[in-house]
């Protein structure tokens with residue numbers, strides 16, 4: 001294979017597993033890195049245009065993940081209290097307020113909460129019902145394998161846009177090493193049930209946790225078989241202080257971008273986004289072919305001391321309810337997107353104040 005020829009072909013057709021592995025192995029200098037990103041941007045623009053979608057994360061009625069033992073990289077396993085104790089459930093009225101505010105700003109949709117809460121999707125249904133009854137927003141729910149067929153059917157009835165069940169790592173040895181309380185087979189089963197009922201699926205991969213390039217290719221092409229896959233992502237490992245994996249190396253920004261770009265050459269017309277908690281890399285992800293971002297940290301618990309799960313960008317903060325506040329991080333997101341030549345998909349340009 002010749003590197004530039006593979007990229008030239010990729011402009012017009014999906015790459016094969018062998019080509020994906022080749023690109024992982026041989027994107028080994030800056031010139032090739034730029035060529036790969038340029039091709040991924042070309043494919044994104046050709047299939048999805050120049051609009052960059054924006055979604056907002058909002059708190060949910062649930063308190064968060066109960067996986068035990070917690071994943072070894074997650075802030076739930078941190079021994080540092082300020083990082084651990086950040087979750088508080090929102091009341092239905094608080095969710096309505098935050099969702100309405102997100103709608104007013106022009107977001108395409110919202111994701112309430114997340115994590116495996118032990119409720120088998122009941123909280124996802126409750127949150128979706130509240131949001132759908134009070135707004136026209138699209139809703140994405142993400143509770144890992146903590147879901148069941150009944151809840152999936154109920155969510156379908158409510159018109160959920162997609163249900164998340166992240167694959168993370170396809171190699172079982174690595175999966176259980178970093179996620180001892182999680183269940184890879186159940187994740188796969190839930191993905192199959194979501195697919196069986198024709199509901200939008202959201203599933204992505206984690207990198208930088210000891211997997212090989214072949215593991216990544218296997219994971220990407222495993223996801224490829226889901227016809228209802230609506231969004232995928234690359235989560236680059238980021239060590240969190242106080243966790244058992246705090247002293248391991250993070251995934252580099254370049255490795256995340258290469259993986260996103262190769263995924264764009266496989267998944268031509270579905271939404272792809274970057275990594276949780278590393279939004280300072282957004283422009284590089286856009287160059288690598290992403291077309292969507294779910295922004296965390298806009299709506300937060302007042303006075304929360306979370307040292308990790310905190311968006312590093314600053315903005316004007318206003319109270320939304322007695323417990324939650326909104327920080328206007330949008331101007332910097334809009335600037336980052338516009339500088340890349342894409343148009344932010346935010347209907348009201350992020351305006352949230354009463355006129």
Ligand code: SF4
Nearest residue numbers: 065067070071074115
């Ligand atoms: S399932 Fe997700 S939220 Fe729960 S412990 Fe693992 S990484 Fe953390």
